Amino acid sequence: xxxxxxxxxxxxxxxxxxxxxxxxxxxxxxxxxxxxxxxxxxxxxxxxxxxxxxxxxxxxxxxxxxxxxxxxxxxxxxxxxxxxxxxxxxxxxxxxxxxxxxxxxxxxxxxxxxxxxxxxxxxxxxxxxxxxxxxxxxxxxxxxxxxxxxxxxxxxxxxxxxxxxxxxxxxxxxxxxxxxxxxxxxxxxxxxxxxxxxxxxxxxxxxxxxxxxxxxxxxxxxxxxxxxxxxxxxxxxxxxxxxxxxxxxxxxxxxxxxxx
Amino acid sequence: xxxxxxxxxxxxxxxxxxxxxxxxxxxxxxxxxxxxxxxxxxxxxxxxxxxxxxxxxxxxxxxxxxxxxxxxxxxxxxxxxxxxxxxxxxxxxxxxxxxxxxxxxxxxxxxxxxxxxxxxxxxxxxxxxxxxxxxxxxxxxxxxxxxxxxxxxxxxxxxxxxxxxxxxxxxxxxxxxxxxxxxxxxxxxxxxxxxxxxxxxxxxxxxxxxxxxxxxxxxxxxxxxxxxxxxxxxxxxxxxxxxxxxxxxxxxxxxxxxxxxxxxxxxxxxxxxxxxxxxxxxxxxxxxxxxxxxxxxxxxxxxxxxxxxxxxxxxxxxxxxxx
Numbered sequence: 001x002x003x004x005x006x007x008x009x010x011x012x013x014x015x016x017x018x019x020x021x022x023x024x025x026x027x028x029x030x031x032x033x034x035x036x037x038x039x040x041x042x043x044x045x046x047x048x049x050x051x052x053x054x055x056x057x058x059x060x061x062x063x064x065x066x067x068x069x070x071x072x073x074x075x076x077x078x079x080x081x082x083x084x085x086x087x088x089x090x091x092x093x094x095x096x097x098x099x100x101x102x103x104x105x106x107x108x109x110x111x112x113x114x115x116x117x118x119x120x121x122x123x124x125x126x127x128x129x130x131x132x133x134x135x136x137x138x139x140x141x142x143x144x145x146x147x148x149x150x151x152x153x154x155x156x157x158x159x160x161x162x163x164x165x166x167x168x169x170x171x172x173x174x175x176x177x178x179x180x181x182x183x184x185x186x187x188x189x190x191x192x193x194x195x196x197x198x199x200x201x202x203x204x205x206x207x208x209x210x211x212x213x214x215x216x217x218x219x220x221x222x223x224x225x226x227x228x229x230x231x232x233x234x235x236x237x238x239x240x241x242x243x244x245x246x247x248x249x250x251x252x253x254x255x256x257x258x259x260x
Numbered sequence: 261x262x263x264x265x266x267x268x269x270x271x272x273x274x275x276x277x278x279x280x281x282x283x284x285x286x287x288x289x290x291x292x293x294x295x296x297x298x299x300x301x302x303x304x305x306x307x308x309x310x311x312x313x314x315x316x317x318x319x320x321x322x323x324x325x326x327x328x329x330x331x332x333x334x335x336x337x338x339x340x341x342x343x344x345x346x347x348x349x350x351x352x353x354x355x356x357x358x359x360x361x362x363x364x365x366x367x368x369x370x371x372x373x374x375x376x377x378x379x380x381x382x383x384x385x386x387x388x389x390x391x392x393x394x395x396x397x398x399x400x401x402x403x404x405x406x407x408x409x410x411x412x413x414x415x416x417x418x419x420x421x422x423x424x425x426x427x428x429x430x431x432x433x434x435x436x437x438x439x440x441x442x443x444x445x446x447x448x449x450x451x452x453x454x455x456x457x458x459x460x461x462x463x464x465x466x467x468x469x470x471x472x473x474x475x476x477x478x479x480x481x482x483x484x485x486x487x488x489x490x491x492x493x494x495x496x497x498x499x500x501x502x503x504x505x506x507x508x509x510x511x512x513x514x515x516x517x518x519x520x521x522x523x524x525x526x527x528x529x530x531x532x533x534x535x536x537x538x539x540x541x542x543x544x545x546x547x548x549x550x551x552x553x554x555x556x557x558x559x560x561x562x563x564x565x566x567x568x569x570x571x572x573x574x575x576x577x578x579x580x581x582x583x
Contacts, residue, residue, distance in 0.1 A: 003386055010383035014369060014376055021371035021412065095365050100332045102384050103356035109384075256334045256348065 004108065011112035019117045026117065033121030037073075040191055041066045041129055057193050060136035061223055067130035068222070069191045069215030072152065074123030076159035078116050083107070083163050086114030088170035088177060096171075096255070106252065110167065140222050151218035151230070154237045158213045161237070161244035162187065168244075168251035190214030194227060206233040213237050262436065262467060263306035263329070268338035270299040270324050298324040300491040301338070306469070308435075311462045313482030313499075314471040317581045321491040322471045323440065329469070330438055331355055343435060356385065359434035363441035366421065367428045368413045374424035375409045378431060385432040392431065399427045403457055419450025426457060430466075437461070439470045443477055455480050475573045487580055495580060503576055508545040511569040514538070514557065521560030528553065537564075542571070 019026045041063055048059035057065075073081075087110055090096040099109040140148070166179045173179065190211040194202045205212040206229040213233050220227040227233075276292040277284055299321045306312055316322045327333040328340060331347035331354055340347055345354035368377045382392045400406055403423040408416060416424070422442065429437060439458070443451045451474075458481055462468055470482060478485060478499065485502050487495035495502060511531070514520070519536040527548025532540040543553060550568075557563055 007383045010380050014372065014380045017372045017376055018369055097327070097332045098362070098365060098367055100351065101330050101355050101358070101360050103352050104384060105352070112384075256332075 007104070007108070007112055012115045015113075015115035016117050029118040030121035030124070033118055034125045037070055037122050037125045038129075040188075041070075054193055054196055056195060060133045061219075062193065063129060064133035064137060064223065065193055065215045065219040066191050067126060067133045068152065068155070068219040069126075070122060071126030071130050072155040072159060072214050072218075074119070074126035076156055076163070077119035077122050080111045080114075080160060081119070081163045082114030082116035083110040084114075084166040084170060084180065085116070085177075086110050087167040088175060088179070091171055091255070092175040107164075107248070134222075137223060140224065144222055144224055147226075148218050148222040151213065151221050151234070154234055155213050155215070155218055157241050158210055158237050161241045164241075164244035164248040168248040171251040171255050187211050187214055190216055192216065193220075202229075207236050210237045210240055261305045262308045262343055263304075263469075264339075264341045265305065265329070266303050266339040268299055268302045268325065268328060268340060269297070269336045270321075270328060270333065271336045272296045272298055297491055299328075299335070299488075302488065302491075302493045304486060304493065304496055306467065308467055309462065309465050310484060311458070311468045311482055312470065313478040313485045314469060314488065315478065315485060315577060316471075316488035320488045322488050325488065326438055326440060326469070326471060330358065330360055356432065357435050359429035359432070359437040361422075361425050361429045361437070361439050361442045363422070363439075363444035366413075366425065368421065368424055370414050371412055373410045373412055374405075374416075374421075374427070377413070377424075377428060378409070381428055381431050387432055391433075395431055395433060396427065399430060399457075402460060403427065403453060417450075419446050419453075422446060422450065422454060423457075426454065430461065434466065436467045436469070439468060439472075441472050441474070442470070443472065443474050451476070475577060479573055487577070489581055499573075502580075503570060503573060505576060505580065509571040509575075510543045510545060510550075511571055511575075512541045512543050512553075513567045513569075514541065514563065515565040516557065516561040517564050518561040521557065525556070542575075 019029075044054075044062050044066060045059065047053070048062070053059070054062050087096070090099065090110075099106050099113070102109055104112075162183050166183055169179045169182075170176070186209060189197070189201070189205045190213065192215075194205065194212050194216050197205070202212070206217070206227075210233045212227065217227045217230055217233055221230070272295070274294050274296050275287070276294055277287040302321075302325060314322050314326070324333065328335045329342065329347060331351040334348045342354065343357050345357075347354050367381075368374050369380075378392075378396060381387075387395075400409060403426065405420065405423050405427070408420045409424065409427075413421060413424070426442070442458075443454055446454070455477065458468060458470075462481075468481075470477060472478060482499060485495065485497065485499055486493060487502075495505060497505075515538050517537075520533075520539055523530050523533075523539065523541065525548070527544045527546075529542045530539060531542055534540070543550070554563065554566075
């Protein structure tokens with residue numbers, strides 16, 4: 001375990017060193033990332049400022065959902081979601097093989113060598129949005145914080161599952177960077193309170209592909225009004241992770257037997 | 261024996277897309293599959309400390325064989341035992357004992373110095389600090405790259421980069437190292453340095469398997485050569501045996517005082533007729549003995565100058581590939 005942590009830290013150090021080689025580009029990229037991610041919260045702000053609202057949610061509660069979503073992306077994107085681009089790039093370039101001659105799990109190697117420092121902008125944005133929203137809602141009790149922590153961890157599990165599916169697709173769909181759009185279009189459902197969607201959509205985003213776990217469910221918990229179907233969403237998140245892992249392994253086996 | 265390969269076969273499924281727009285569009289919906297037998301039952305074994313050259317034209321099955329031996333690919337059938345491991349089954353444990361240098365795929369990180377990439381490998385292989393520093397210093401000195409390892413990789417010449425690739429591949433003290441065209445594109449001096457390094461490491465007991473198209477690498481490094489063509493092993497012996505594989509052939513350069521006699525005779529083929537007095541010939545001494553050839557020329561003309569050379573290995577290989 002310590003060994004794995006050491007390896008991850010070294011991977012982060014190397015990736016940061018690579019990005020720091022072009023300092024201006026590094027800071028500009030982070031800034032751009034921050035601006036891009038601020039778009040949806042900005043729209044939410046404008047909607048509320050113009051008198052409209054999401055039924056049953058005040059502006060800061062709605063922004064809290066988006067803050068949690070951004071925080072979840074802010075942790076997963078730099079630290080493990082880079083496996084998606086890393087896989088697509090390496091398979092296309094033919095350097096995926098180099099990971100297979102290292103005495104580590106291939107998945108670990110893709111994550112270690114795929115640290116994406118630019119996405120630290122998302123983390124920064126997530127922290128700011130989460131903190132600002134939290135300052136305008138009643139401060140949660142310790143009990144709520146603990147429940148939130150568990151659900152937030154599950155949101156990272158869902159993110160990891162998505163990373164596995166997209167990375168697996170990257171192994172077989174050579175050079176197809178469009179896979180990310182699949183993730184964006186589905187995951188964005190997690191940015192809004194679920195009660196604005198139809199019953200069928202709510203069932204889909206909690207019990208089938210649990211994207212509600214990415215923002216709505218943990219934020220609801222923190223606000224002290226747990227979302228309906230939270231337990232189902234937790235179970236389906238774990239199933240989602242297992243299925244994603246099996247999918248990734250199946251795609252990897254295809255690479256092994258075909259040679260890329 | 262540390263490498264034992266028995267009846268290794270690998271068949272790929274490949275898709276035919278066609279070359280016209282119509283065929284390309286059609287292939288989006290219906291693809292014709294084709295089975296490609298890349299390796300058709302290769303068997304060989306290699307002892308510890310050997311330096312074996314793997315030769316073959318493009319598409320012969322060398323890289324596929326190498327990918328199976330390094331644990332990257334599953335074979336279709338056959339047995340491979342390397343250091344007691346089956347590469348594709350025990351991949352994680354097995355690859356800790358091997359190293360690889362790919363002339364066309366870099367393990368270094370483009371924007372940062374090789375030293376940073378070495379440190380990443382140190383973490384990947386869990387190499388203790390002392391061992392790492394000792395090995396690094398030794399190799400840096402051997403390859404004379406003291407001033408290079410701290411410069412960003414993108415600023416290094418191809419030769420300098422390749423030297424660092426070797427360090428990268430050998431920091432964890434592998435027992436077997438696979439080299440895939442390690443001298444491709446290098447100048448004579450860099451090639452020489454790398455060859456010296458390989459020989460030095462080989463002297464220290466490291467087993468090398470080298471695939472290359474540079475026959476200079478083979479002549480200077482390999483004691484044994486395996487030739488693969490069309491997925492089959494067509495030769496496995498020493499470099500000397502390879503040279504005499506196609507008969508006892510010599511390259512003869514001859515100048516005479518009087519015009520050369522008719523050279524279209526059994527055992528002689530004219531490679532280049534420079535003038536009526538000068539020619540380059542290929543002589544098969546098994547058909548036309550050397551003294552008989554000299555007598556024949558002297559009887560019809562007078563030899564002014566003559567040089568005799570072994571058939572260059574390029575010629576041998578070229579002929580072997582066309583068999």
